[in-house]
Amino acid sequence: MSHNLSHGRRRDWFTIVRALMRVGVPMKEIARRVGRDPTTVQGWTEGGEPRESDARIVLALFAKHCPRQYIDHERRFRIALEIAAMDRRQQVIKVGESLPLPFTETT
Numbered sequence: 001m002s003h004n005l006s007h008g009r010r011r012d013w014f015t016i017v018r019a020l021m022r023v024g025v026p027m028k029e030i031a032r033r034v035g036r037d038p039t040t041v042q043g044w045t046e047g048g049e050p051r052e053s054d055a056r057i058v059l060a061l062f063a064k065h066c067p068r069q070y071i072d073h074e075r076r077f078r079i080a081l082e083i084a085a086m087d088r089r090q091q092v093i094k095v096g097e098s099l100p101l102p103f104t105e106t107t
Contacts, residue, residue, distance in 0.1 A: 011077060013044040016058060019066045033057055 020030060031038040034054040044050050050058060063070040 010049065011055070012073075013048075013050065013058075014046075016062050016073070017041060017045050019069050020058075020061055023065045025061060025065055030058060030061065033061060 017027065017030060021027060027041050028038050031041045034041070034050070034057045036054065040048075040050075044058075049055075059070070062073070
């Protein structure tokens with residue numbers, strides 16, 4: 001089972017790995033840093049999710065080698081998380097509105 005830092009929102013691992021490769025960090029090096037096979041990292045770029053510990057390492061590499069892109073990514077990602085959280089709260093409210101209250105009498 002994979003874990004992620006997104007709490008329901010997926011990061012764009014393709015873009016992150018591609019950015020690292022553009023600045024000279026090959027996929028093989030990313031894999032070495034997280035202790036995985038390069039095919040595992042390739043899988044993340046194709047829609048897979050890294051374990052949380054792996055994600056933290058890759059994000060640290062991203063922050064070190066691509067600081068401006070990292071800041072932009074984090075800003076967009078946090079905004080998306082806030083929107084997703086608002087959507088979840090609204091869904092709970094809508095579902096709750098159709099439920100009888102425990103102190104009301106039902107016939």
